[in-house]
Amino acid sequence: MSMLELRQVSKVYGQGATEVHALRDVSLEVDAGTMVAVMGPSGSGKSTLLTIAGSLEETTSGQVLVAGHDLATMSRNDKARLRRQSIGYVFQDFNLLPGLTAAENVALPLELDGIGARKAREAGLRALNALGLADRTSNYPDQLSGGERQRVAIARAVVGDRQLLLADEPSGALDSENGEAVMRMIHAACRQGVAAVVVTHDAQLAAWADRVVFIRDGRIVDQTAPAPGPESLLGRDR
Amino acid sequence: MSVRHALLALLSEGPKYGLQLREEFEAGTGEVWPLNIGQVYTTLQRLERDGLIESDHDDDAERDSPQKRFRITAGGDRELAAWLRTPPDMSSPPRDELVIKVLVALLVPGTDVHEVIQAHRRYLVELMQQWTRIKDDAGRDLALGLAVDAELFRLDAVVRWLDAADGRIKRAALEPPVAARADLPRLKRTTGTTR
Numbered sequence: 001m002s003m004l005e006l007r008q009v010s011k012v013y014g015q016g017a018t019e020v021h022a023l024r025d026v027s028l029e030v031d032a033g034t035m036v037a038v039m040g041p042s043g044s045g046k047s048t049l050l051t052i053a054g055s056l057e058e059t060t061s062g063q064v065l066v067a068g069h070d071l072a073t074m075s076r077n078d079k080a081r082l083r084r085q086s087i088g089y090v091f092q093d094f095n096l097l098p099g100l101t102a103a104e105n106v107a108l109p110l111e112l113d114g115i116g117a118r119k120a121r122e123a124g125l126r127a128l129n130a131l132g133l134a135d136r137t138s139n140y141p142d143q144l145s146g147g148e149r150q151r152v153a154i155a156r157a158v159v160g161d162r163q164l165l166l167a168d169e170p171s172g173a174l175d176s177e178n179g180e181a182v183m184r185m186i187h188a189a190c191r192q193g194v195a196a197v198v199v200t201h202d203a204q205l206a207a208w209a210d211r212v213v214f215i216r217d218g219r220i221v222d223q224t225a226p227a228p229g230p231e232s233l234l235g236r237d238r
Numbered sequence: 239m240s241v242r243h244a245l246l247a248l249l250s251e252g253p254k255y256g257l258q259l260r261e262e263f264e265a266g267t268g269e270v271w272p273l274n275i276g277q278v279y280t281t282l283q284r285l286e287r288d289g290l291i292e293s294d295h296d297d298d299a300e301r302d303s304p305q306k307r308f309r310i311t312a313g314g315d316r317e318l319a320a321w322l323r324t325p326p327d328m329s330s331p332p333r334d335e336l337v338i339k340v341l342v343a344l345l346v347p348g349t350d351v352h353e354v355i356q357a358h359r360r361y362l363v364e365l366m367q368q369w370t371r372i373k374d375d376a377g378r379d380l381a382l383g384l385a386v387d388a389e390l391f392r393l394d395a396v397v398r399w400l401d402a403a404d405g406r407i408k409r410a411a412l413e414p415p416v417a418a419r420a421d422l423p424r425l426k427r428t429t430g431t432t433r
Contacts (some may be wrong), residue, residue: 039363041405187374203397204390207366208374214356222356224364233368234269 002065003164003195004030004053009062011048011218022048024218026062032163035186035196037209045218046199047168053197054087054166055079067163084113088157088194090167090186094149096141096156102128102148103137106156113160127155131185147178154182158189165189165196171205183208241273241281246310246318249291253309256282268382270389282308290314336396340403351407359400366393 011023022045030036040046051057052064055071064071067086071079089095096105107124111117128137131151141149150172157165165186171179179202186196187208198209206212213223241263248254248262260278264271285291291314294307310318336358343354369386376382 041401184374201401202394203363203366204370204394206363207370207390209367212363212367214360216352216356222360224360224367233365233372234272 001032001068002029003032003067004028004197005063005065006049006053007063007065009049009052009059009064011045011052011057012060021218023052023059026215026218026220028213028220030164030195030197032195033190033193034211035190035198035209037206037212038197038199038215039201039203039206039212040215041201044215046215048218049215050166050168050197050199053164054089055083081113084109085160086163088159088162088165090150090153090157090165090170092169092172094141094153094172096149096152098141101138101140102133102144102152102155105141105152106159109156110160115160123159124155127159128152131155146172146174147181150174150178150182151185154185154189158194163194165194167196167198169200169202170198171200171202176204179205240321241277242285243318243321245278245281245285246290246314246321249308249310250315250318253307255305255307259308266381268376268379268385270382270385285314288313290317337399340400344407352404355400355404355407359397362393362397362400366390366397369393 006026006028009023009026010021013020013022026045026049028036028049038046038049048057052059053066055064055066059072066082069082071082074082096102097108100108103121103124105124106127107117107120110120110123115123125134125137128134128151131154133148133151133155136144136148136152139148141152144152150170154170157167167186170186171182174182183198183205186198190196190210198205200206211223211226213220215221244263244266245259248259248266254262256278257275259282260273260275263273263278282291282293286293286308289311291308291310293309339358340351340355343349343351369389373383373386373390376386
C-alpha cells in the first residue's frame with residue numbers, strides 16, 4: 001500500500017524575476033515498509049520535497065497523498081491531526097525541547113494528541129527502551145551525547161502509531177558509527193511497516209534504503225534499480 | 239590483496255593443511271575474497287621456495303597432496319611482521335578508469351557530462367546498497383563487517399569525487415571564458431588559472 005504519493009508536484013518560490021523553481025513535476029511513491037532515500041546536491045530541492053510530503057508546506061501545483069488522503073482536500077485541523085498522528089519527523093539538528101527530559105520529549109506528541117499523560121509517558125518509555133536509552137529517560141537534551149539526542153529524536157518520530165517517517169539528513173554531524181546506528185533504527189522501523197523518506201547527500205546512509213532517487217535542479221533525474229542478492233558480490237559461484 | 243602474507247598470517251597460528259588454509263582465509267576475510275585451491279598451492283609452493291614456510295614432505299610428487307602440512311619458518315615470521323608495518327604504495331595516483339571516462343566525456347562533442355556522471359553514480363550507489371544489505375545480514379561476523387565497511391568507504395569516496403566533479407563542471411560552465419578575463423586585475427587572473 002502506498003503510504004506517500006507525490007503526483008507531478010511543483011513548488012515555486014517568489015515571482016517574476018526572483019522566481020525559483022524548487023520542485024518541477026516530481027512524482028514519487030513510497031509503500032508501507034519501504035525506505036526511500038533522496039540524494040542530491042544542496043539546493044536541488046530535496047528538503048523542499050520533504051516539507052511538502054510532511055504537509056509543512058503547500059505545493060504550487062500537483063497532488064500529495066498521505067495514506068491515501070489528498071492533502072489539498074483536508075482542513076487545517078485534519079492536516080494538523082495527520083501530522084501529529086501519522087507522520088514522524090527527524091531533523092538534522094534533532095529539534096528536541098531543552099526544558100523537557102528525553103521521556104517528556106518523546107511523550108509530547110502523544111499528549112498534544114489528547115492521550116493521557118501516563119499512557120503517553122509509558123509509550124515514550126517503551127520507544128526509548130527499544131532504542132537502547134532505558135537509562136537516559138530522565139536526562140535533559142544537554143546531558144545527552146549527539147548520538148543519544150538523535151536516538152531520542154527518532155523515538156519521538158516513531159512513537160505511537162506513525163506510518164510515515166520523514167528524515168532530513170538524520171545523521172547530521174554524527175560520526176559514521178552513530179550515523180549507521182541511526183540508519184539501522186530507521187531500517188528497523190520500516191521492517192515494522194513504517195514508510196520512510198530519508199533526504200541525504202551521504203551515499204553510505206542512502207545505501208540503507210530500498211530505493212535511492214536522485215534529484216537535481218528540482219527534478220527527479222534517476223533512481224536505483226532493485227538490488228540483486230548478495231551472491232553476485234560474494235563470489236559463491238565458483 | 240596479498241594472498242602470500244595472508245597465508246603466512248594463518249600459518250603463524252600453527253601448522254596447517256592447504257585445504258584448511260583456504261577455508262580459514264575465506265572465513266577471515268568475511269568470504270568477500272574467494273580463493274581457489276590452485277592459487278593456494280601455487281602460493282604455498284613459492285613461499286616454500288623462498289624459505290618462508292616448510293612442509294612435512296620434500297617429495298615433489300606429493301606437492302599438492304592434501305595430506306601435506308605447512309609451517310612458518312623464522313624467516314616467514316620476520317617477513318610477516320615487516321609486511322604488516324609497511325604502508326602500501328599510495329603515493330602515485332592510480333590510472334583510474336572512471337576518472338578517465340569523465341575527463342574524456344568533457345571532450346566529446348554533444349555529450350552531457352552530468353548524465354555520464356549520474357550513470358556512474360547510480361551504479362556505485364546500487365553496489366553500496368548491495369554491500370549494506372550484506373552488512374545488515376552479517377550480524378556479529380567481525381571479519382565480514384570490516385571487509386564490507388572497507389568496500390563501502392572506498393565506493394563512498396568515488397561517489398563523493400563524482401559529486402565534487404559534478405559541481406566543479408557546473409561552476410566552470412557558468413564562468414566567463416578565459417579570454418574574456420584578460421582585463422581583470424592580475425591577482426584574479428592568476429588565481430583563475432592556477433593549477
